[in-house]
Amino acid sequence: MRRALALDIGATKLGVAVIGSDGEARGWRTVPTLRDEGPIRVVARLFDLADAVVEEQGPVDVVGVSCGGPLDPRAGLLLGPLHLPGWDRVPITDLAAQRFGRSAHLLNDASAGAWAEHRFGAARGSGSSVYLTLSSGMGGGAVVDGRLLTGASGNGGELGHVTVRHGGRRCLCGRSGCAEAYVAGTRQAARVREALAAGRTSALTADATAEDVARLAPVDDLAREVWDDAVDALRSAVVSLVNVLEPETVVLGGGLTRAGDRLLDPVRHAVAQQAMAPIARIVRVVPAALGPAVCAVGAGAWALQQEETA
Ligand SMILES: [Zn+2]
Structure with missing residues (x-):
């Protein structure tokens, strides 16, 4: 089964899981965002958490990132999200691709939630x-x-x-x-x-x-x-x-x-x-049927689908 590393960047929590094509969130873990530390330190902690989850769950094929908007999913940029003031033009998918050696895809967090509930949850x-x-x-x-x-x-x-x-x-x-x-x-x-x-x-x-x-x-x-x-x-x-x-x-x-x-x-x-x-x-x-990992599930499933249709 193909698997995605899913990273969710929320206002108060960072979440990471490995998402299979069955929509299961494996190894779901969170840490506080501490957004005032700024993008460099917060992203570093997010990636450290992701390393720990991958070490536990095994290798992945692709990376999916979910974050609040506005953002530019094609360029993989955060554009000063409302919940992350000052995070302007953060190249999150490039950073993730460099760190994990896999292609990365960015999706608005609420859109990710919608996709997760549609594919695997209450709207299945x-x-x-x-x-x-x-x-x-x-x-x-x-x-x-x-x-x-x-x-x-x-x-x-x-x-x-x-x-x-x-x-x-x-x-x-x-x-x-x-x-x-x-x-x-x-x-x-x-x-x-x-x-x-x-x-x-x-x-x-x-x-x-x-x-x-x-x-x-x-x-x-x-x-x-x-x-x-x-x-x-x-x-x-x-x-x-x-x-x-x-x-x-x-x-x-x-x-x-x-x-x-x-x-x-x-x-x-x-x-x-x-x-x-x-x-x-x-x-x-x-x-809704899915729990707190809903945005990660959606971002992971979305990333897997982007690879299939590429
Ligand atoms: Zn409004």
């Missing part, structure tokens, strides 16, 4: 699927008619930044009214802080997390407002994406989905009510 067997990861941020990716949506320059599929409220809240991307501005955990927490600073009384405190918001929504006015806006933004985004792409499966992953059916049911209901009629009968909204 679907022709088209949409994947949204709801955690500190909101990312996503889409597979259309069996092909991963990458866009003209490899930065397509930024599904967290679909506009759900024209002229709405400011998003970290610099635009306003993006779904992420309401759904992302860090954005929910920011809304709570703003409201408390403006004098609102609430059971929530200034260090409240999205998990606190979800827990207190049934009993606290401010928590209910933030939660309802998050659910509403998510529903709007999913309905629009479903109408555009006609997927059989919408996969929701990330820490916020720990709220379970309290989050999924309103989305299912909105799709049933508001999606175009033929689509609404087809689509399923389901929780």
